Amino acid sequence: MLFKKLLALSAVGIFTLGLTACAPEVGSEAWCKQMKEKPSGDWSSNEAADYAKHCVFK
Known part of the structure; x- marks a missing residue:
């Protein structure tokens, strides 16, 4: 039972890391291009700044 929980938690962690690794770094040219394509109404205040x-x- 404990092994299954640890395995599931590990799988979720690896999946989450995989998703964040695909996002371009804030301030990079790719990030600027991605933000330019995103509707400005969907930007957070941090993203706008x-x-x-x-x-x-x-």
């Missing part, structure tokens, strides 16, 4: 800092005011 990072976009202005890294993509507009380089």
